Amino acid sequence: MLARVSKPARYIGMEGGAQRPEHAPHKVAWLLAYPDTYEIGLPNQGLQILYEILNERPDAVAERTYAPWYDLEELLREHEIGLFSVDTHRAASDFDLIGFNLSAELTYTNLLNMVDLAGVPVRSADRRADHPLIAAGGHCTYNPEPLADFLDLVVLGDGEEVVAEITEVVGEWKADARRRGDRTSVLHALAGISGVYVPSLHRPRYDGSTFLGLEPIVAQAPALVEKRTIADLAEFPYPRNQLVPLTEVVHDRLNVEVFRGCTRGCRFCQAGMITRPVRERPAEQVRSMVADGLRRTGYDEVSLTSLSTADYSGIEQLVADIVDADGDGPSITVALPSLRVDAFGVGIATQLQHARRAGLTFAPEAGTWRMRQVINKLIREEDLYSAVEAAFANGWRRVKLYFLTGLPTETDEDTLGIAELARNCIEIGRAHTRAPSVTVSVGGFVPKPFTPFQWFGQNTVEELQRKINLLRDATRRMHGVQVKWHDPKATLVEGIMSRGDRRIGDVLETVWRRGGTFQEWNERFDLPLWLDAMAEHGLDPDWFTHRHRTAEEVLPWDHLSAGLHKDFLWQDWRDALAEVGLPDCRWTPCYDCGACTGYSIEHIVASATPPAGGSQGTGQDLGSGWTPVQLRRPTSDVVSA
């Protein structure tokens, strides 16, 4: 059958580093699923980490699966074959749990499709005791309500520790002949694990048509479900054996996570809010993970991943060490995704130059200083220009700039500011190279739960398109500037999912039943399908996306917690509207957002000072005063309090 589908290598497993799963009756069998194609899902680090951690346990076994492309899906349905694992081609329905990684809203219908292909009823209420438990983790689970009717359990936060607890609870249930036939018994027990949310054990309350929140219906389910956070990344040097696929995938290189969490405090950024605090991996561990990884995989490129890699303490030395360690072997590329312009100095530029050169991407996010104060991305125009100067002066010819449009308080002046920045970057480039190129990439802003912008009414499709056109027209005559944008129609659907409530579940099911899968793929995205389904279920896209929320409104995710105090987020929202910035708490005093204090954890960073160069956006005297920083490895260049 695989000989008849496109790119069959996506379904055969056999990757370098693949585990050899050994099933046994006493083991809890996990099928880790990514609701998008293999090419997109395979590199997912979260999934790979859990794959290893689970397979290391004597009481668990884990395999993987990805969304079959629709040509294979057609064949599977025609021959009545179910979803299978790529590792051993085992039927998905034979697993105890199917755990989905949810990273993007437009993949939700793929999740329904995969559950259905597995031969499992899509609604959790229709499942029997012998059906796999359908679980989800990942950033989108901070508002899982649109999927509440389809998921048996949802995990909030870091998965490294909680998967062990889930395994134990499910294992005990399986082993207990009296409870095994009773699905509610295992769900009750799972609800008692910190970080686990069982949607069916919470019931929405309404006063007329006003939503009053979700309340637990059994004693085991907590009124507020807290996220899980691992205290120290150094205890989890995973993946130890990163998967090396036989066929080409995105991010096809060695990836080493150098820190988790980010406290720069960009107000649009959900990742930066929900993954606090900053936990750096010790440099020594990074170096050995890179060296071992390159030796084992045969990759010639390594990416140092995090939410803002240039903020890693001693990043310049680290990059230098990696390049040096490679010695006289084949030259390697060091990629630094998510570079902040104020932390990208000449030092890093020259270090990277010794390695082979990957593209450079900066994310100023907004076109004017005023706008950047609103979103708390406090980088000055000079910071951007010096970063771009460093890049062009060190031999780069192409620079990519990321922006958001549709931000709170955004005016046309802010939009046109993007064009102005691009023009100036090209001018800087001309001094160093004959044909500098600047690609401006624009995404429509989607307000996310657990951010200060969760109360903001998203821009309409028309408004976003108008702003994109404005920018396109303004850059039309700028030689060397290309503008790319994300489809505003897709942004609308993302917005509905991002802050939707349980009623959106019906819409998801309708869209899925009408063939609306792979909606994150441009050629498959179908806005009328979504709008029709919304209308049929009596739901107004306007109400869900474009409406500003008030302080009093109960939000669909208020029964979940990312550790952040709601009044902190509200204050930050007011500060945004007042164009007031907030410094990074890893280098300045704590402002008590709740993420550390609530869980008795703290930042782990090797240096108490921000990286050199640029304004760093703090506006603070960083050389004095108390900082809430745990010093991991005191060295001479650490300024301690």
Place this chain on the structure above:
Amino acid sequence: MRIRIRYRKLGKVRFTSHRDMARCWERALRISRLPIATTEGFSPRPKMHFGLALSTSHESMGEYLDLDLRDPESLEVDLAELPGRLSAVLPDGVDIDAVAIIDRSEPSLQEAVTSCAWQIEVPGVTAEELRPAVDRVLSASALPIVRERKGKPVSDDLRPGIVHLEVLDADPDDLVSTGAVLSAELATQPRSVRPSELMAVFDPPLTEGRVRRIHQFIHVDGATREPLPPGAPAMVPTSVGAP
């Protein structure tokens, strides 16, 4: 120093493409730390010269790759242990059968190979049913087909490209067959004939099941040899080897 490698590609790994395999080789060579010569310039690439592409989902008993090793480090490479060393870091199902030094003046694999032998499983028919159809194909004076070349349809005669064609009496042990099995030798020059094109000239057209390349042949001056016989002693130049 240039070496020629002969390898098999069997089992699930057949679903990888020619391009996928090239990337697997690149990584395997880096892991093995062989002193591969690289191209000059801004982004150096290892000097690897692949033979004829093998279609995705076809297996092979005889694939070839030529590699340039850096001198003088190449002299320290133990060619006898190279098959084991490389097989260990290549995907399961890719195994090295022979390695030999070749002269740099040897024509490239793509130029040298003149035909390939194939075993093609034809599901849903018996050997007896298939034999008359094979006779009709072989007795045809011309087998016109339409190919697409540079986006334009071009008509071509497939018959000269069919060097040999027969129905095998029994299933070969290593092909799990659900039907008859064709043994075919198809020319690769001046134009390569693909197994799928052969299937299409039957009337009615045959469905291609499992396909395996068995040999690649070099016909020169009436003699036939392989680019490298399986199990060729590591240090014997191929020009000495007989088929």
